[in-house]
Amino acid sequence: MxxxxxxxxxxxxxxxxxxxxxxxxxxxxxxxxxxxxxxxxxxxxxxxxxxxxxxxxxxxxxxxxxxxxxxxxxxxxxxxxxxxxxxxxxxEGLPEGMLDDHGVQAAASQVALRFFGRKEIAHLANVLDRGETVQAIGVGRLENKPGIVAATDRRLLFLEKSIGSEDLTSFSLGAIQAVDLKKAIGGETLTINHSGTKASVTALGHGQGDSLAKAIRDAQTASAHQPTAPDPASVTAPADDFIAQLERLAELHAKGILNDEEFQTQKAILLSKQG
Missing domain, CATH: 3.30.310.80 (Kinase associated domain 1, KA1)
Structure with missing residues (x-):
């Protein structure tokens, strides 16, 4: 082995x-x-x-x-x-509440999780990245294997918990193109279209599929509205840097490397950035 x-x-x-x-x-x-x-x-x-x-x-x-x-x-x-x-x-030997559980227990408390206890649900925290937070959770089957499914602010994941296995399947939010939910007497089925392929989590408890689908869509919406980092080229230069660049332009103009029109154009660009 x-x-x-x-x-x-x-x-x-x-x-x-x-x-x-x-x-x-x-x-x-x-x-x-x-x-x-x-x-x-x-x-x-x-x-x-x-x-x-x-x-x-x-x-x-x-x-x-x-x-x-x-x-x-x-x-x-x-x-x-x-x-x-x-x-x-x-x-389990740490004081209560000392370990950040990424919101796992809070999400679990919102639904009835059949067949899985608190300790088994706690396994989820071991497969999450630093700062990742669980938004919704459920229990179902992926490819007919039982496990815990969770929607976080970054992905949808399925932690298989069959005998002798702790396998993890993960789907990034950015690659999920569609989410479909079907309800039946025997439970709910959540199907996602991920990078052109489909994956279905079946036998979810009533309401779990709804919570997971909503969490996925909400996280995708939040991600789409996050402000992007400014282009370094567009950031206003510090005052001393601005003066140095202006002096450099004047030097190039004085040496004839820049003609009058080129000098005024470059100067205007610098002034616009400073403003």
Whole structure:
């Protein structure tokens, strides 16, 4: 069996010093071992536990302070497919509300999620990018495989949760051209046209398809209305830079490199930018 490596991003809603104090007890509560800890990194050993189907693994977390927050980029290396589960165990040892869950629990509280408990829903946070927020959530089947579907402010994703699997399928919002929803007595079906292909999540609970479709459309609308970064060429030059450019133009004019008309044209362009 090959060793698998997975990367997970955490944001702890506390300062760097507190984060360093809280991590070791959380690791110990998970019955793992802190191999080393310094302000920039924590290394954790996960022992093999055959009775609980736990393979040995090595976890390394790069710690980055950010004002009153602390970011951790985890790298989990080991056999099997319980990489996310290791981090869930560590997170359970942290004080309530310390770990940013990207809005997962808030979204989950709005709908009835059959067959999935709080711990399983928490797996979603492990596959999200830093700053990504869940807008809507549901439980259904993709290609006849059960899992959790979520619409975030960046994409639609499906986390398969069948026995022995934690596979992730992701569809970026920018590549979703159409969203279709069908309702039936047995549940709802959400179909998206993504980069010219179709994908359908079936057996969604009543209301879940509606919430997901609305979240996708709202996120696409918000993305379309985001202001674009200004063209650097159009940004007004600082006063000292403006004077230097004007002096340069005058020098070129005096040397005959620019004629009168060219000098006045370039000068007018500079003045318009300054204004």
């Amino acid at each position: 090959a060793t698998i490596s997975r990367t997970v991003e955490w944001t702890l809603l506390t300062d760097h010093e507190t984060a360093l104090k809280m991590l070791p007890p959380a690791v110990e509560q998970a019955k793992f071992k802190v191999k080393s800890l310094n302000p920039d990194e924590i290394a954790v050993d996960v022992p093999q536990a055959l009775l609980s189907n736990q393979w040995a693994a090595k976890i390394t977390g790069s710690i980055v302070p950010d004002a009153d927050k602390t970011h951790i980029e985890w790298r989990v290396e080991g056999l099997g497919n319980k990489h996310y589960k290791h981090l869930i165990k560590i997170s």
